[in-house]
Amino acid sequence: MASNTELIKQLRELTNAGVMDCRNALVECNDDIHKAEELLLQKGIASASKKIGRDTNQGIIETYIHGGGRIGSIIEMNCETDFVARTDEFKNLCHNIAMQVAAMDPKAVSFEINPDSKLTKDDFLVNQSFIKDPSKTIQDLINEYVGKLGENIKIRRFERFSLGE
Numbered sequence: 001m002a003s004n005t006e007l008i009k010q011l012r013e014l015t016n017a018g019v020m021d022c023r024n025a026l027v028e029c030n031d032d033i034h035k036a037e038e039l040l041l042q043k044g045i046a047s048a049s050k051k052i053g054r055d056t057n058q059g060i061i062e063t064y065i066h067g068g069g070r071i072g073s074i075i076e077m078n079c080e081t082d083f084v085a086r087t088d089e090f091k092n093l094c095h096n097i098a099m100q101v102a103a104m105d106p107k108a109v110s111f112e113i114n115p116d117s118k119l120t121k122d123d124f125l126v127n128q129s130f131i132k133d134p135s136k137t138i139q140d141l142i143n144e145y146v147g148k149l150g151e152n153i154k155i156r157r158f159e160r161f162s163l164g165e
Contacts, residue, residue, distance in 0.1 A: 004031070011036055041144070056154045058082045060091065064098035070163045073101035076156040084151050093145045093153070096130075100138060101158045103131050109155050110139075125155060 004026070011022040014037050021040060029035035059078035066072065077094045079085050100106075106125035108114035114124075121127045126139040136144075138155075146153050 007031055007033055007036075011040070041147075056080055056152050056156075058085045059156070060085050060094055062091070062094035062098045064095065064102050066102050071102050072161045073098045073158060074161075075101060075158040078154045078156050079149070080151040084149050087149065089145065089149060090153075093141070096132065096141070097125075097138065097155060098158075100128065100131055101125065101160050104128050105160055106158075109157065125158065 004023075007026055008019060008022045011026060011033055012019065014033075022036070025036035025039045026033070029039055056078035058081050059076065061074060061076050063074045064072060075094065075098045077090070077097065079090060084090050104125075106128060107119055107123040108125070110124050110126045111119075126137065126142070128138050130136045130138055130141050133141075142153050142155070
């Protein structure tokens, strides 16, 4: 069996949570790393719901051009501070969501932003399954990063471009 330090290290690699959060989750889950990972995910979602009302007036514009240059996307992602906007983790999230837009061609960000009754659930970006991990929706992915980065994160807008359209 792995030592407590090794379990904490493994859990940190899986979740990017802090050392003490990992240690406390492992203690609470009797060193079951899978239960501890689930517990930390739930805590991240809970912390995301607490941050939902915060202003997001910083962020970046991210682009993605698919190989061959025939399809591309541009998105505006917002967070609370320019410090978080400059982190590699936030930039990685933005890149993945820009790739999602290029691949899946959503019609709107969310129902709350565009309550058009003609659109289906899958037409909204936040409801789509993440192309790199179909077990998560885009909203789940954003909630994970809210837990990791400690700030509210929102997709403000996006546009998808395709040759000939």
